[in-house]
Amino acid sequence: MRKGYVQVYTGDGKGKTTAALGLALRASGHGMHTYIGQFMKGQHYGELDALRDNPFITIEQYGDVRCIRREEVTPEHIAQAHRGLERVREALLSGRYDIVVLDEVNVTIWFGMLETEEVLALLDERPEQVEVILTGRRAPQELIDRADLVTEMCEVKHYYQQGVEARKGIER
Amino acid sequence: MRKGYVQVYTGDGKGKTTAALGLALRASGHGMHTYIGQFMKGQHYGELDALRDNPFITIEQYGDVRCIRREEVTPEHIAQAHRGLERVREALLSGRYDIVVLDEVNVTIWFGMLETEEVLALLDERPEQVEVILTGRRAPQELIDRADLVTEMCEVKHYYQQGVEARKGIER
Numbered sequence: 001m002r003k004g005y006v007q008v009y010t011g012d013g014k015g016k017t018t019a020a021l022g023l024a025l026r027a028s029g030h031g032m033h034t035y036i037g038q039f040m041k042g043q044h045y046g047e048l049d050a051l052r053d054n055p056f057i058t059i060e061q062y063g064d065v066r067c068i069r070r071e072e073v074t075p076e077h078i079a080q081a082h083r084g085l086e087r088v089r090e091a092l093l094s095g096r097y098d099i100v101v102l103d104e105v106n107v108t109i110w111f112g113m114l115e116t117e118e119v120l121a122l123l124d125e126r127p128e129q130v131e132v133i134l135t136g137r138r139a140p141q142e143l144i145d146r147a148d149l150v151t152e153m154c155e156v157k158h159y160y161q162q163g164v165e166a167r168k169g170i171e172r
Numbered sequence: 173m174r175k176g177y178v179q180v181y182t183g184d185g186k187g188k189t190t191a192a193l194g195l196a197l198r199a200s201g202h203g204m205h206t207y208i209g210q211f212m213k214g215q216h217y218g219e220l221d222a223l224r225d226n227p228f229i230t231i232e233q234y235g236d237v238r239c240i241r242r243e244e245v246t247p248e249h250i251a252q253a254h255r256g257l258e259r260v261r262e263a264l265l266s267g268r269y270d271i272v273v274l275d276e277v278n279v280t281i282w283f284g285m286l287e288t289e290e291v292l293a294l295l296d297e298r299p300e301q302v303e304v305i306l307t308g309r310r311a312p313q314e315l316i317d318r319a320d321l322v323t324e325m326c327e328v329k330h331y332y333q334q335g336v337e338a339r340k341g342i343e344r
Contacts, residue, residue: 002339007186013323015181015191018198022190022219023342025197029218030341046201047194050228098341131342150329151185156322167174169202169270170195170303 004131013153028056081113106136176303177320185325200228253285278308
């Protein structure tokens, strides 16, 4: 049986979530199944529609529609994040998925909605053959230490700096 | 009409091609069309199968099946790359695509199969509404200067260092 690894995509640059999506898509071409749990997301992202008919990729959102700042976190946000983590845990242990993505979990920890230890405990429960991917800015050092593979998406140049808003179909 | 941008994904880390794939997938959920031209690739990557039935994403490979090193480049490789660039040009000017991806084009330039000026000239011909994405390690400075958005995938930690080979469904 193949061995799965723990991957982290972090950093301020683009491409963390889309790299995880692309990896799921590539894996589906090999008949592998992926579960994607999106923390802090409830918006209508294009990937939801794009993946609706893909039998190999399941995507669920755990978050609020409204963007929040770190100081605006409520007990309900914390509860949402924990319900999400429980869904991820079910997916991880179900035996149905080869890859499990915790999208934006790093930011969720940074916002204080989840504790690093809770995510590390989940990784301890991981069946060895399941690949786990953790995305989001500001990954805590403990997750980086724990991961087999860490990629930092570094923003070299960005048109947001020129006042361009996030665009439908490209960034969301 | 929306304005397209020029994006570069470069660096030694993972996620450059998969970020472009994920972006194409997300865009397809919004009904946008993407053309992906893969330079220096002829292997059976999972994305080919995964995208076969997606009416919004077209993917073509221009390369050899065999991996080569920089000092092994032949006139045939150079000709392949130029045929690829011409296919990209057709896609770019066809009016059929919202997004055009030149996958691994940066490496192709670094290998000396294409000149930076040839790619810059193609960008000059770009219809303003088309988003163009250039991926691959070692993007030349002229492309970085020209791009609206540049993300460097930085390898923080990698299990290749532990002697693990590229894995089917994950890296290829």
